[in-house]
Amino acid sequence: MNQRPNEIKIESHGDILLLDIRGDVTAFSEPSLNSAYNSSKESSPKKILLQFEETSYINSGGIAVLIQVLAQTRRNNQKIGITGLSDHFKKVFNMVGITKFATIYPNQQDALKAMSSIS
């Protein structure tokens, strides 16, 4: 079974760059997530919000890809927010420790409001 490539829309919201990630997040997501992150570097954002779809399937391969992106954002001193997760994946992200490096917000509106006040 093939996975369709993720569609990732990139939008600027003030000083926050939003990566709107559509589709399942697995090991197959690595090229599209890395490409989106690399293209975001052009605007040197200090804050990045990763928006997922609540119905997406996320597995350990996708978690590993996401952690590699988080490693890059840490090296580049960027603040990371995550939104659009189901309650289950909020729990999973907390279990694996992603919440030590990124803040999970309940929705995009709350995330943009909270992140815009981070200096």
Added chain:
Amino acid sequence: MLDEQTVELNLPSKLGYERVAIGGLAAFAKSVGFSSPRIEDLKTSVAEACINAMQHGNKGKPDARVLVTSKFQDDVLWISVFDEGTGLKAKLKDPDIERIIENLDPPVGFGVFLMKRLMDKVEFDRTSNHLHEVRMMMKLKG
């Protein structure tokens, strides 16, 4: 022996087919009364067991298969995932995200880590009919 409370799925050993297993077992768990949050835990655990079977057990062999069986008995759901490998050679340590972020460890081990935390019991390194088995258990109550 297969009965009304037992299901079996025989999958190609190819990433992506774990979704067939999670769809089938989620429907089975729902039919016997598991709550939505527990079904989500089950789906992640079954997916990770199947992915490990495909990648590490069957080592990507195109003609290998992954067999998933599940039985509901005495308010307990048992799930076994079989592959054609020989099991874990060494005890896996839990992934340390801080070391992974610092590039000191590879980003691996999340599947087993999640299975152990989301299920009520997980047994590795069982063998049955020359197949390697991972056996997981989830209680309906408690």
